[in-house]
């Protein structure tokens with residue numbers, strides 16, 4: 001029987017596009033946040049959406065070994081899946097516990113994030129003294145108990161006494177804009193609510209909020225994006241390490257006469273005689289169509305622009321002036337690397353690194369570096 005590693009290597013040889021995920025870089029990002037940015041504070045990891053597309057089954061154990069004792073996922077199903085690879089670690093489910101699913105949470109020992117008064121009541125009745133996290137909305141108007149519901153909760157000592165609060169959390173709307181007045185406003189609201197509730201570890205900070213400084217740290221911080229190399233400080237140098245590289249093979253290179261157009265819609269007309277390379281990646285792989293005629297890739301370190309529309313499986317690049325032995329069928333083009341990361345590719349597509357990363361497709365051969 002060939003080893004898993006050999007099978008993966010062969011699949012990569014065959015593959016027209018390879019997504020490489022550096023687990024050591026994820027662990028290094030964890031340590032950097034833990035030791036340098038929020039020292040002395042408990043740190044959870046948010047690995048919802050299959051660890052932002054990178055694979056929760058691989059990322060979860062790596063972070064657990066790095067010392068993570070609390071994971072957040074979005075849905076009950078993500079919780080079940082993570083429970084299989086992390087039998088003991090605490091796993092919290094951000095979507096909350098909808099009526100009727102309390103037993104499923106308890107069976108998989110998942111910690112519900114209680115998002116409204118009804119969830120608090122039902123969980124306390126169904127599973128008194130099983131850990132839960134209380135989520136307060138302090139200005140996001142999305143999920144969590146409203147101020148009115150916190151009033152109701154504090155007026156009803158019975159409801160609170162049935163809860164084992166693993167944490168009380170809230171979430172900031174504008175953490176990636178350090179000077180936004182909403183940040184101190186939400187901080188003040190969170191503090192005021194905490195003062196009225198039973199003592200429990202408090203948690204407010206996602207990746208960007210950790211960089212707002214110690215007043216935002218409380219007892220537990222909960223980064224997601226920064227662990228995966230997304231810049232928590234938009235517009236400033238990225239303090240995190242890139243965790244993914246993406247390469248795609250050139251399928252064909254052609255000479256295109258001046259005046260000819262490239263791709264669907266004939267949107268791009270070549271002004272001079274050109275060479276165009278067609279590569280094996282498209283919007284079905286998460287290479288967003290909105291980056292048509294805007295994004296770029298690199299061949300042997302030289303940037304080459306996308307020309308024409310991005311189609312489902314193919315992207316066309318202007319490789320005029322690139323050595324023919326570099327720009328040839330079968331050669332790899334770099335789409336994401338240390339110098340041009342998900343935030344850069346996202347900017348070209350008119351979106352954010354979060355969306356880019358979570359959309360990177362299922363069609364790539366995936367190689368995990370640093371896996372044990």
Ligand SMILES: *Cc1c(COP(=O)(O)O)cnc(C)c1O
Pocket residue numbers: 046048094171205206207208222223224225226
């Ligand atoms: C996604 C999420 C996080 C993590 O946010 P990042 O910006 O990825 O660090 C933290 N808390 C909540 C409630 C979230 O939904």
